[in-house]
Amino acid sequence: MLIHSIKELREKVKTWKAEGLSVGLVPTMGALHAGHKSLIDRSVKRCDRTVVSVFVNPIQFCPGEDLDKYPRTLEADEKLCEGSGVDIVFAPSPKEMYGEGHILSNDFLTYVIPPYFYVDKLCGKSRVGHFDGVCTVVNKLFNIVQPDYAFFGEKDRQQLIIIKKMVNDLNIPIEIVPCPIVREDSGLALSSRNKYLSDEDRVNALALSKILFNIKACYKKGVNDCKALFETAYEYLNESHSLEYLEFRDADNLEEKTTADDNTVVFIALKIGNVRLIDNIMLGEEC
Amino acid sequence: MLIHSIKELREKVKTWKAEGLSVGLVPTMGALHAGHKSLIDRSVKRCDRTVVSVFVNPIQFCPGEDLDKYPRTLEADEKLCEGSGVDIVFAPSPKEMYGEGHILSNDFLTYVIPPYFYVDKLCGKSRVGHFDGVCTVVNKLFNIVQPDYAFFGEKDRQQLIIIKKMVNDLNIPIEIVPCPIVREDSGLALSSRNKYLSDEDRVNALALSKILFNIKACYKKGVNDCKALFETAYEYLNESHSLEYLEFRDADNLEEKTTADDNTVVFIALKIGNVRLIDNIMLGEEC
Numbered sequence: 001m002l003i004h005s006i007k008e009l010r011e012k013v014k015t016w017k018a019e020g021l022s023v024g025l026v027p028t029m030g031a032l033h034a035g036h037k038s039l040i041d042r043s044v045k046r047c048d049r050t051v052v053s054v055f056v057n058p059i060q061f062c063p064g065e066d067l068d069k070y071p072r073t074l075e076a077d078e079k080l081c082e083g084s085g086v087d088i089v090f091a092p093s094p095k096e097m098y099g100e101g102h103i104l105s106n107d108f109l110t111y112v113i114p115p116y117f118y119v120d121k122l123c124g125k126s127r128v129g130h131f132d133g134v135c136t137v138v139n140k141l142f143n144i145v146q147p148d149y150a151f152f153g154e155k156d157r158q159q160l161i162i163i164k165k166m167v168n169d170l171n172i173p174i175e176i177v178p179c180p181i182v183r184e185d186s187g188l189a190l191s192s193r194n195k196y197l198s199d200e201d202r203v204n205a206l207a208l209s210k211i212l213f214n215i216k217a218c219y220k221k222g223v224n225d226c227k228a229l230f231e232t233a234y235e236y237l238n239e240s241h242s243l244e245y246l247e248f249r250d251a252d253n254l255e256e257k258t259t260a261d262d263n264t265v266v267f268i269a270l271k272i273g274n275v276r277l278i279d280n281i282m283l284g285e286e287c
Numbered sequence: 288m289l290i291h292s293i294k295e296l297r298e299k300v301k302t303w304k305a306e307g308l309s310v311g312l313v314p315t316m317g318a319l320h321a322g323h324k325s326l327i328d329r330s331v332k333r334c335d336r337t338v339v340s341v342f343v344n345p346i347q348f349c350p351g352e353d354l355d356k357y358p359r360t361l362e363a364d365e366k367l368c369e370g371s372g373v374d375i376v377f378a379p380s381p382k383e384m385y386g387e388g389h390i391l392s393n394d395f396l397t398y399v400i401p402p403y404f405y406v407d408k409l410c411g412k413s414r415v416g417h418f419d420g421v422c423t424v425v426n427k428l429f430n431i432v433q434p435d436y437a438f439f440g441e442k443d444r445q446q447l448i449i450i451k452k453m454v455n456d457l458n459i460p461i462e463i464v465p466c467p468i469v470r471e472d473s474g475l476a477l478s479s480r481n482k483y484l485s486d487e488d489r490v491n492a493l494a495l496s497k498i499l500f501n502i503k504a505c506y507k508k509g510v511n512d513c514k515a516l517f518e519t520a521y522e523y524l525n526e527s528h529s530l531e532y533l534e535f536r537d538a539d540n541l542e543e544k545t546t547a548d549d550n551t552v553v554f555i556a557l558k559i560g561n562v563r564l565i566d567n568i569m570l571g572e573e574c
Contacts, residue, residue, distance in 0.1 A: 109402055110402060112397065113398045143458040143460060165397060171431045
């Protein structure tokens with residue numbers, strides 16, 4: 001069922017709660033692909049009812065980013081959800097979420113602001129204000145849907161860590177369920193932004209996963225010096241690549257590592273032409 | 288019943304919700320007086336169950352403020368609550384609320400930040416960061432207790448307006464119930480900080496309510512020019528008073544007024560010696 005209104009959504013969820021049913025939320029910006037589908041499947045399996053939100057959140061885009069051209073494919077998204085056993089697709093308008101007649105800024109809007117230590121690095125460094133917008137909209141969605149579980153992909157792992165921190169810091173009564181990255185056979189992590197890639201770009205984009213897989217293989221063979229692991233990346237980089245970051249950080253608190261351990265995550269962001277792609281890998285996990 | 292642990296509180300509230308009972312929350316910093324009692328009475332009357340939280344919230348005190356000497360009277364607070372039909376007094380430790388081992392700052396803690404336009408004036412001007420701390424702790428308490436109603440005094444009207452804005456902006460599913468200021472026969476608004484006043488100070492403190500009552504009387508007689516209304520204050524001020532602000536603002540969005548109307552609130556803050564007192568009055572309300 002497609003619902004646009006907060007009020008209608010709440011009434012529906014209320015009847016579920018009254019019946020004692022558990023509710024799962026999968027927050028998305030739409031343009032759903034097999035990565036989202038894996039989150040949806042987990043929610044449908046685990047919860048009695050599943051809500052998928054589809055909302056391209058204006059306040060998490062920075063000036064100059066792709067808000068206007070971000071892919072919007074609601075009809076296809078709805079079909080994918082229907083076929084996956086989703087109970088409600090919640091697709092509010094920006095007006096429904098933020099009202100109208102005022103500027104969307106911290107002058108006139110209450111924001112949920114993640115800790116500076118968690119946002120001054122990795123994607124937060126180039127995307128100033130991005131995670132403020134993410135936390136604010138996720139907090140809103142949590143209050144609107146009041147799910148028991150919410151599902152987030154490890155693809156956006158900095159986001160996942162920040163959301164978990166928010167839930168802990170603000171005592172939000174929701175369990176966050178992390179879901180593994182889904183990859184093409186080539187290794188490329190699925191992303192709605194892959195649509196922007198030309199055929200040639202797609203080949204160059206394999207560098208991200210190749211670098212990460214190779215670092216993990218080296219780590220498994222006993223190399224744990226992060227500088228040495230970093231240097232293994234160079235053989236996969238060519239002139240098409242602009243490396244934004246390749247960093248080794250703790251999976252819980254994002255502290256920088258000089259010596260890798262099983263709880264270390266390797267984060268990478270790479271620009272290929274105008275397309276910025278991210279990926280990450282946890283060194284301790286089974287392959 | 289006195290509860291210190293978040294987990295225990297949640298379990299108790301859960302059993303109430305399962306029975307379909309409505310829950311009211313009265314958030315306080317303790318040192319309860321007849322002002323708080325009026326909030327408690329309203330909650331007890333309106334809701335099936337009432338929780339009073341008693342927590343002196345460190346992150347809403349600014350450097351140099353009275354965090355350490357703020358009155359703490361838990362035993363008396365508990366007695367007042369018991370006698371008023373309160374079901375639970377929730378008195379968590381700072382460690383229970385914020386964990387330990389990290390600094391309480393926006394470097395390491397998720398904050399809920401009210402809009403700048405609402406906090407750059409009145410008390411927010413001198414108490415930098417105060418309302419960030421208030422919104423963050425109230426948001427936490429909302430998530431911990433998950434009440435249907437929460438009761439706030441009009442004494443701290445800027446706070447009340449900011450909390451209502453937060454609830455609206457973040458879609459928090461709680462109804463905020465504003466409660467009128469309780470005054471001594473003399474007119475002095477009740478406040479935990481009145482305990483700091485000497486006998487002589489208490490006489491001088493009457494200036495706050497006298498100024499407000501007189502402005503309202505003038506307004507009722509037809510004066511609506513805010514500058515003229517402001518000037519009526521001088522006759523009540525003497526050398527013991529240090530006027531921090533006397534301002535005319537809209538009751539909903541805190542915009543400044545030059546011409547008063549029924550929705551105008553007159554806000555005052557006055558220092559007497561080291562004691563800073565606040566008061567306010569809504570011009571349209573019946574006396």
